[in-house]
Amino acid sequence: MLRFTTLQLRDAVLAEDVVHEAISAAISSAQYNGRGSLKSWVFAILRNKIIDVIRERNRHPTESFIEDDENDDAFDGKGHWKKTHKPSDWGQPENNLDNEQFWVVFEICLNHLPVNTARVFMMREHLGFELKEVCRELNLSDSNAWVIMHRARSQLRKCLELNYIRGGRLS
Amino acid sequence: MMNCKQATRLVSQSQDRELSLPERIRLRFHLLMCSGCSNYNKQMSFIRKAMQKLRER
Numbered sequence A: 001m002l003r004f005t006t007l008q009l010r011d012a013v014l015a016e017d018v019v020h021e022a023i024s025a026a027i028s029s030a031q032y033n034g035r036g037s038l039k040s041w042v043f044a045i046l047r048n049k050i051i052d053v054i055r056e057r058n059r060h061p062t063e064s065f066i067e068d069d070e071n072d073d074a075f076d077g078k079g080h081w082k083k084t085h086k087p088s089d090w091g092q093p094e095n096n097l098d099n100e101q102f103w104v105v106f107e108i109c110l111n112h113l114p115v116n117t118a119r120v121f122m123m124r125e126h127l128g129f130e131l132k133e134v135c136r137e138l139n140l141s142d143s144n145a146w147v148i149m150h151r152a153r154s155q156l157r158k159c160l161e162l163n164y165i166r167g168g169r170l171s
Numbered sequence B: 001m002m003n004c005k006q007a008t009r010l011v012s013q014s015q016d017r018e019l020s021l022p023e024r025i026r027l028r029f030h031l032l033m034c035s036g037c038s039n040y041n042k043q044m045s046f047i048r049k050a051m052q053k054l055r056e057r
C-alpha cells in the first residue's frame, strides 16, 4: 500500500500520511458493511485520497518520460515480429485470475516497470483516470502518453509471457 | 498493409482513445492475417481485465 502510494505521489513522507489517513478513515467509517475484504475497502478509500492529492497539488513540469524504446527490439527492420519475440497463444488466460501464483507473477511484473512508466500506467489502469486527465496532471502530450501506455502494456505482456506462460504455469 | 509495430501501437491506443474508421479497418485486416498481433490483441484485453480484478483484491 505504502509502496504504491509513494510511487504515485513521489513523496515518501506525504505517502505515509495519506496511507494513515486512509486507514483511520476506513476504521472510523460506518460505511464498511462487512462484505468484501477489508483490504480492498481500505484501498478504495486510499485510491480516492491519492486522486485528491494529485489533483490538488501544484505540479512542476515533470522529468522526461520518454526513454529509449525497448519495444523496438521485438521487431525486425520492416516492423514485423522477430520470431523470438512473437506473442504466443495464451489459450484462455482468464482462467488464471483465480490462481494465486498468477498474481504473484503479475505484481512482480508490475513492480518491474520503470518508475515513470509505472506511474502513468497505474494512474490510468489502477486509479482509473482517463488518459486525458493523466496528461493534464503530468504535463504530457497525448502522443507521449500513448507511447508510455503502449510501452507499459508491452513490457507487462512480455514479462507475463516469459515468467508465467512459458514457465508452464498456464492453466 | 500496416506492419506489426504499427498494429500493436493501435491495439494499445484503442484502450485509450477511439480509433478512426480507417484505423479500425486496417487494424482488423492486419489482425486477421497475423497470429502474433492477434495474440497480442487478446493479451491486451486480458491485462486490462487483470488490472480491474487487481482493484477488487
Ligand SMILES: [Zn+2]
Pocket: A081, B003, B004, B005, B007, B030, B034, B035, B036, B037, B038
Ligand atoms: Zn502483426
